[in-house]
Amino acid sequence: MMIKLIGCLIIMACSTSGGYLLAAGYTRRVRELRIFQHALQALESEILFTSTPLPQAVSRMTRRLERPVNRVFDLFGHILEQRDGHTADEAWNMAIDRTRDLLCLDYEDIDIVRGFGKNLGSTDKENQEKTFRLVKYQLEEQLKKAEEMRRKNEKLCKNLGFLLGAALVILLV
Amino acid sequence: MYTYEKQRPVMDDRSVAQSGGKERYRAIFDAVPVNIRKMIGGLTPKEMDDIEEFRLKAGAPFIVYGRNQSAFVTRDGKTTLDRAKAYTVTPEDTEKALQLMCDCSVYSIMDELREGYITIRGGHRVGVVGKVVTEGGRVKTIKEISGLNIRVSRQVIGCGSSLMPHIVRGREGVYNTLIISPPQCGKTTLLRDIIRQLSDGVPALGFFGVKVGVVDERSELAGCYRGIPQNRVGIRTDVLDSCPKAQGIMMLIRAMSPAVIATDELGREEDLAAVREALNAGVNIVTTVHGWNMEDVLRKPVIGKLLCTGVFERAVVLSRRRGPGTVEQVIDMDNKQTIRGNWGSLA
Incomplete structure (x- = not known):
């Protein structure tokens, strides 16, 4: 009897925490998109108001960033400082490729973030501003979608995890 | 006649050449x-x-x-x-x-x-x-x-050494000097090294080193990258990077109290007034001008006028005869005599 009870508890704990983990993914995506937005804002002001060269600008703003997004910018700045002959676009894509496993973003988000590198640093201020504006707008849209997803699915995942566990326990008992 | 091509031992050329020249470039x-x-x-x-x-x-x-x-x-x-x-x-x-x-x-x-x-x-x-x-x-x-x-910018450290005795006066004095040279004969390279030596001092001559202000209109002398001189221009040298010469000279006089002001390629009307202002303020001038020889320069509107007023005390004429930086003449402008060189004196 005791063993049965412990088994049931383990099953319940596993499935519930599984549900919570799934739910946490939605929250993390929203959070990461927000950090990206802040990061772009910070980088934009470094570029537009102080004309700081990209490597310095990136290393300066990376210090103020939260995890895990700071890893992307950290690597990006690092690649730029190496002067290995990569343009900002290439460096940015490399940084994302190597850090995307740390992020909770979906394909669409990654595509947008990637697109940000395209004109980064290769044009005058006016066009830099346009690039930033576009990407910030796109991120805003993604953020709305992500919030919506979270609202819909977060509760669902949590409940589903618990209920699935309960169902399993009932079946087995 | 001598060229500084042959005497460039001070620079780290050799060690760099051994490392394949990669670091230098x-x-x-x-x-x-x-x-x-x-x-x-x-x-x-x-x-x-x-x-x-x-x-x-x-x-x-x-x-x-x-x-x-x-x-x-x-x-x-x-x-x-x-x-x-x-x-x-x-x-x-x-x-x-x-x-x-x-x-x-x-x-x-x-x-x-x-x-x-x-x-x-x-x-x-x-x-x-x-x-x-x-x-x-x-x-x-x-x-x-x-x-x-x-x-490619090349500094030739020490290329001005043989000229320094004619340019410095005592422990802290400097003659107003004009370097006359056709294009591609190394006048900027020479001026840069003269600036460095004036600024750092020349122990061999008992010259202590003076405050030098450089107006680097075309970023050639100091080669500033993000505001920091990339070429060795001396420890007492203040550089105004990419600043128009006339304005820059005035700014330096007011702000940095230099003993010497150096600029490349004097030639505009407004430069004349600025140079006069500097001389009035007791600042010496070291500068360059495009030209083949003294007669040629005397014909130029602005610098010719300046020369006639006897502002410059020394003139150095360069050519490319034995490679860039061949010194043809060093002229003492006060008594119109050639100190060195065999090109005849100023008429």
Whole structure:
């Protein structure tokens, strides 16, 4: 009897925490998109108001960033400082490729973030501003979608995890 | 007559040549895409030391210039005179090179780009051509970069040594000096070393070193990259980078109390007034002018007028007769006598 009870508890704990983990993914995506937005804002002001060269600008703003997004910018700045002959676009894509496993973003988000590198640093201020504006707008849209997803699915995942566990326990008992 | 080509022992040339010249030309390597780095890497140290310009033009072969010659560069970094073997530069190469030159921050060099050239680390200057965008009759920017000309900046530390005894006066005095030289004869290189020695002092002459102000209108003397001189211009030297000469001279007099002001290529009407102002303030002038000889310079409107007023105490005439930096004459302007050289005295 005791063993049965412990088994049931383990099953319940596993499935519930599984549900919570799934739910946490939605929250993390929203959070990461927000950090990206802040990061772009910070980088934009470094570029537009102080004309700081990209490597310095990136290393300066990376210090103020939260995890895990700071890893992307950290690597990006690092690649730029190496002067290995990569343009900002290439460096940015490399940084994302190597850090995307740390992020909770979906394909669409990654595509947008990637697109940000395209004109980064290769044009005058006016066009830099346009690039930033576009990407910030796109991120805003993604953020709305992500919030919506979270609202819909977060509760669902949590409940589903618990209920699935309960169902399993009932079946087995 | 003597050239400073032969006496360049002070510079770290030799040690650098042994390390393949890579460190010395690091900034140039960093400025070009990887495929072109490989080509430049294939050149011999001797070739590297002779090269004055690397020319990248989209759709044209990769060309290097030096010592009045030019050569194509092949894909594997050999120089050749055969057009067919040369590497043809692509538009991507030039576009990418521009980005690499400015640390992927084109927005940060717009002011320089408007002038048609940028200064990279190491003080090398890169001329840029492409499609010019104008606004209200003024150049706004250059885009679609089609051609880049990397002009290798070489400091020849110690090239002015033999001239210093004629330029300094006692422990702290400096003669107002004019360097007369045709283009490509090393007047900027010479002036830069004179600035360094005036600023650091010349122990051999018992000259202590004075505050020097440099107005570096075209970023050639100090080769400032992000405000920091890349060339050795001395410990007591203040540099106003890319500042118009006349204004710069006034600013330095007011702000930095220099003992000597050095500029390259005096020649505009407003420069005249600024130089007079400096002399009135007790500041000495060391400067250069384009010209073949003293007679030639005396005919020039602005500098001729200045010479006639007896402002300059020393004149140095350069030529290319025995390589860049051949000193033809050193003239004592006070009694119109040639101190050195065999070119006859001033009429």
